[in-house]
Amino acid sequence: LPGDGYSSEEHDVFTTAGRTCIEEGHSPQVLSIVLDEKNQNLIRSLGWNLLPPLIQVLLKKEDKNLPQCLAMFNHLMETCRPKELLIGLLEQLEHDDPDGIANRLHLLLSPLQKVLLSLGSRKASSLGMTLSSVLDQLAKLPVPGTKEQEEDDIFSLCRCCAELMDFVRPFVLEARQSGRARGDSCKSLGGLGGDNEDELQTELLKFCMKALSQPLLEVQLRDPDTLPLSPLRAFATEILDIVSAIGESLPALVFLPLLKRKQVPGFLEEEVRYPKTSLASLAHLVFVHHLAADTFPSVFSPVFCLRGNLEHVSLLLSRTEDLGLLKGLVSYRVFLLVCVCV
Known part of the structure; x- marks a missing residue:
């Protein structure tokens, strides 16, 4: 992304890894990374790429990781x-x-x-x-x-x-x-x-x-x-x-x-x-x-x-x-x- 300080390769790695973890049920671990103060510049620039799997979970509603995904979604809305x-x-x-x-x-x-x-x-x-x-x-x-x-x-x-x-x-x-x-x-x-x-x-x-x-x-x-x-x-x-x-x-x-x-x-x-x-x-x-x-x-x-x-x-x-x-x-x-x- 222009001006965000991250290369296209870093962008792809973050997007692929983050989405895969959420889709495979590791949302609590991803949430801890997203909320970590040291990662906020990264999340501000690239966090919006996590929206697709998060929205899928929020739409299903019955997912066991719904609270973590909702917390992650709300944080992205405030940060990105x-x-x-x-x-x-x-x-x-x-x-x-x-x-x-x-x-x-x-x-x-x-x-x-x-x-x-x-x-x-x-x-x-x-x-x-x-x-x-x-x-x-x-x-x-x-x-x-x-x-x-x-x-x-x-x-x-x-x-x-x-x-x-x-x-x-x-x-x-x-x-x-x-x-x-x-x-x-x-x-x-x-x-x-x-x-x-x-x-x-x-x-x-x-x-x-x-x-x-x-x-x-x-x-x-x-x-x-x-x-x-x-x-x-x-x-x-x-x-x-x-x-x-x-x-x-x-x-x-x-x-x-x-x-x-x-x-x-x-x-x-x-x-x-x-x-x-x-x-x-x-x-x-x-x-x-x-x-x-x-x-x-x-x-x-x-x-x-x-x-x-x-x-x-x-x-x-x-x-x-x-x-x-x-x-x-x-x-x-x-x-x-x-x-x-x-």
């Missing part, structure tokens, strides 16, 4: 450099088995949050990478198809969504309090984007746009009358709250097809920043499920609402999966009924 810890933890986040995904998220989100918070003002890009990785893992979990499945959380998606919100909350608070939010024009109907937006807000916006597309576009939310305490509805509500908290105007986003700036050839920033699929999902949440509806001015006419959402409805109707098509039909019916009743 944040950059290397972040790399090591994210590598262990990847998994294809649904049960494995939920357990890994449960174990690793809190340590990841701690590492990111320790990065201070340099955390934005690392936070964005972490949030993207977590959403990629969530996308592999099955979606509850019935009220009972959501209540029982048989696929662990609800628990993972709740833990993800706990994870992101301090970063949203920091973005809200940063004092570098965009100006008043960015909070009006015509204000989207802005040169003064900080990197943390940018990464949180990317996260919200991605979450609106997946998993929220694939989830069938249930009304409060059907399911008073819906974890997935709570997740969707918090995503919209984050969008508002970082200075974005929900009405401006929903009506972007009518209000977007003059098109410039080759200018893709707006479409990349505000993916059409994410905006269609947002419109469905607002007008069909009435989430964050109180943020919309009552002066909007039904015809204006219909015109502003035709592109969103068309996108949903063009999707091949049944749920996407159903959401498009429901959205179209809602807007037509509003116009007819006026």
Whole structure:
């Protein structure tokens, strides 16, 4: 590792020996080495390489050396450099088995949050990478198809969504309090984007746009009358709250097809920043499920609402999966009924 004072050969010897000892059940001996004061420079530089076998033990839970491995893991979290810890933890986040995904998220989100918070003002890009990785893992979990499945959380998606919100909350608070939010024009109907937006807000916006597309576009939310305490509805509500908290105007986003700036050839920033699929999902949440509806001015006419959402409805109707098509039909019916009743 650059600047750590250890050769690549020493790095390989430490990694191989340490991992092998942990895997073969010699964690107490490794723990004594890790805690030895004389070895702290070594552990600070190379200790993060022990994360893979330690995390495997922590996931199994029934291992006889669990206390020693937990103590070792906690010491590494306190001692190793944040950059290397972040790399090591994210590598262990990847998994294809649904049960494995939920357990890994449960174990690793809190340590990841701690590492990111320790990065201070340099955390934005690392936070964005972490949030993207977590959403990629969530996308592999099955979606509850019935009220009972959501209540029982048989696929662990609800628990993972709740833990993800706990994870992101301090970063949203920091973005809200940063004092570098965009100006008043960015909070009006015509204000989207802005040169003064900080990197943390940018990464949180990317996260919200991605979450609106997946998993929220694939989830069938249930009304409060059907399911008073819906974890997935709570997740969707918090995503919209984050969008508002970082200075974005929900009405401006929903009506972007009518209000977007003059098109410039080759200018893709707006479409990349505000993916059409994410905006269609947002419109469905607002007008069909009435989430964050109180943020919309009552002066909007039904015809204006219909015109502003035709592109969103068309996108949903063009999707091949049944749920996407159903959401498009429901959205179209809602807007037509509003116009007819006026």
